[in-house]
Amino acid sequence: WKAAPGCMGRVQSFLHSSCSFLIKDMIKYLWLEDGRAAVGSLSPSICGRRNGGAGMKVIVCSDSHGAFAAAEQLLEQQPKAAAVIFLGDGAEEWGDLHEIYPEIPFYPVRGNCDWGSDWPGERIVELGGHRIFCTHGHLYGVKTAGTALLEKRAAEENCDIVLYGHTHVPRIDYIAERYYLNPGSLRQPAEGHPGYIELNLDGKNTVPIRVEI
Numbered sequence: 569w570k571a572a573p574g575c576m577g578r579v580q581s582f583l584h585s586s587c588s589f590l591i592k593d594m595i596k597y598l599w600l601e602d603g604r605a606a607v608g609s610l611s612p613s614i615c616g617r618r619n620g621g622a623g624m625k626v627i628v629c630s631d632s633h634g635a636f637a638a639a640e641q642l643l644e645q646q647p648k649a650a651a652v653i654f655l656g657d658g659a660e661e662w663g664d665l666h667e668i669y670p671e672i673p674f675y676p677v678r679g680n681c682d683w684g685s686d687w688p689g690e691r692i693v694e695l696g697g698h699r700i701f702c703t704h705g706h707l708y709g710v711k712t713a714g715t716a717l718l719e720k721r722a723a724e725e726n727c728d729i730v731l732y733g734h735t736h737v738p739r740i741d742y743i744a745e746r747y748y749l750n751p752g753s754l755r756q757p758a759e760g761h762p763g764y765i766e767l768n769l770d771g772k773n774t775v776p777i778r779v780e781i
Contacts, residue, residue: 623769623771623775624650624651624695624696624768624770625646625648625649625766625768626649626650626651626652626695626696626766626767626769627642627643627646627649627651627652627653627765627766627767628653628655628749628751628764628766628767628776629642629652629653629655629751629754630654630656630657630658630679630704630732630733630750630751630753630764631656631657631679631733631734631736631752631753631754631755631756632654632657632658632661632753632754632755633657633681633753633754633755633756634658634660634661634755635661635754635755635762636661636664636665638754638755638762638781639662639754640665640668641781642764643669643672645779646766650673650695650696651672651673651674651675651693651695652672652673653693653700653702653731654674654675654676655676655677655679655703655704655705655731655733655734655751656678656679656681656682656703656704656705656733656734657679657681657682657734658679658682658754659676659678659679659682659685659687662674662676675691675693675702677690677691677702677703678704679704679706679733679734680704680706689703689704689707690702690703690707691703692725692727696769696770696771697769697770697771697772698728698729698774699725699726699727699728699729700727700728700730700731701718701721701722701725701727701730701731702731702732703718703731703732704732704733704734705718705732705734705750706734708721708732710732710734710735710750715730715741715743715748718730718732718748719743719744719746719748722746722748727746728745728746728747728774729746729747729767729774730746730747730748730749731749731750731751732748732749732750733750733753735758736752736756736757736758736759737752737757737758737759738750738751738752738760738763738765740776740778747774747776749765749776751763751764751765751778752764752778754781760780761780761781762780762781763778763779763781764779766778
């Protein structure tokens with residue numbers, strides 16, 4: 569591990585020495601040794617991946633907006649993924665990809681641009697010992713209200729992970745002992761580069777990693 573520029577030296581030393589304590593909202597950016605980024609306000613369970621161990625890798629992506637090649641590239645990069653969660657605005661290409669790769673469990677939700685899609689507007693998925701709330705985000709006003717309405721919904725549904733898209737801005741936030749994850753866009757990022765989130769789950773730990781493509 570190495571801290572992003574601007575992080576205090578003692579944070580870097582701590583990360584090298586121990587990942588066993590909770591640090592909430594302490595570090596805004598962490599850069600993994602292979603260049604992948606974790607973005608937002610983080611819980612240090614992000615450190616759990618260093619310890620190895622069996623777990624489930626779930627791919628979370630959103631807002632491909634017709635970018636079939638980028639979506640297929642994601643699947644080729646992650647041949648061992650246990651599941652793919654797609655958060656909307658790309659029903660056409662992901663419907664085709666689901667037919668091409670039927671062996672990969674696929675959990676989509678409908679976005680505001682997925683006209684005619686019969687996908688649900690939201691869903692709850694239970695994977696790796698976690699209860700995950702999935703929605704595109706437009707139904708919860710994420711462009712104006714942020715995660716405020718999602719936080720209420722997550723509490724109602726007793727979900728410990730919330731996934732959303734719509735803003736095209738990648739986020740990894742840890743609020744009131746829940747993760748709020750936005751993978752950004754596979755085609756038209758409002759900030760940074762196109763990408764997705766690799767979500768590593770092992771029952772106790774949640775390790776989200778933003779991967780650029």
